[in-house]
Amino acid sequence: MERRKFIQTSALVTASFYISRDLFAKPKGPVYGHNNMRYALDTKWGTLDSSRYPVKDCHEMVQDKHGRILLLTNETKNNILIYNKSGKLLDSWGHEFPGAHGLTLTNENGTEFLFITDTEKHQVYKTTMDGKILMTIDYPAETGVYKKKEDFVPTETAVADNGDFYIADGYGSQYVMRYDRNGKLLGFFGGRGNGDEHLDNAHGVCVDRRKGTPTLLITDRTRNCFKRFTMEGKLLEVISLPGACVCRPVIKGDHLYTAVLRSPNLDANGTGFVSILDKDNKVISNIGGTAPTYSNGQLQPMLQAEKIFVHPHDVCVDNDENLYVAQWNAGKVYPYKLRRV
Helix, strand or coil: CHHHHHHHHHHHHHHHHHHHHHHHHCCCCCEEEECCEEEEEECCCCCCCCCCCCCCCEEEEEECCCCCEEEEECCCCCCEEEECCCCCEEEEECCCCCCEEEEEEEEECCEEEEEEEECCCCEEEEECCCCCEEEEECCCHHHCCCCCHHHCCCCEEEECCCCCEEEECCCCCCEEEEECCCCCEEEEEECCCCCCCCCCCCCCEEEECCCCCCEEEEEEHHHCEEEEECCCCCEEEEEECCCCEECCCEEECCEEEEEEEECCCCCCCCCCEEEEECCCCCEEEEECECCCCEECCEECCCCECCCCCCCEEEEEECCCCCEEEEECCCCCCCCEEEEEC
């Protein structure tokens, strides 16, 4: 009898432990998103003393190999703010990038570097992790399609495994330039035009390795889609995202994440959300947006459903699969964190 009571008591204690643990793990506030990609929102995560560490537009974010979260802003008092995952400021640097827009992290034999695009200076820079400029790329006059530097307004970069890097001229003439690791121009493709091989608001570019053979995913924001190209610039696929004016594609594991600046078009102020696609590029979750719906295999138009964001501009995914969202033209707000639940 005593043994039976002990077992019953132990079972109750064990059950209460798991119940307490589950209750403790549950978010206190609302949860956003769909299917198994759902998140609790922390709007205060990145907030700092704006008199000491101001921001203008919070453009892009990356996580380095040490787990630090780097934010790029076009505030020249501190172009780079470096946080830990709890939102504590670790470091800051950068005063020379008034048009700081694109931030890409690359690893060369264990050493990390950054690529920064500047839309006001019409240049792209490769830097060390503490801000030393190692390479500067000016407007590509050798292409024959640029008459002056103002025609070149670079928004994003991507780096291939062999060190070649790609620059998306998303606010300029809409070409994507390919360079070798030393900065020699190898070719270019895209540009304005009506065919699918052309681009309009080529805001972002990344290397997609999810299917084995690397390809390029490039934003065509005005046309609500990503376009897949070979590494040499041949069009392979159009990934239609109706209603979503997407920023750059961000890949983590099998998933593709993107900030949606506005919906359903660029004329709609304050209507952004965040989309998550699976390895087959099917939308499975919209954070702050309508639930993704497919009819006869076609994604139906998406819209902002909840006023979580104003103009989300980038998504950073950390090694715990939490998200950090930087926003453009949103009242100088610091990045938000979304904890996966």
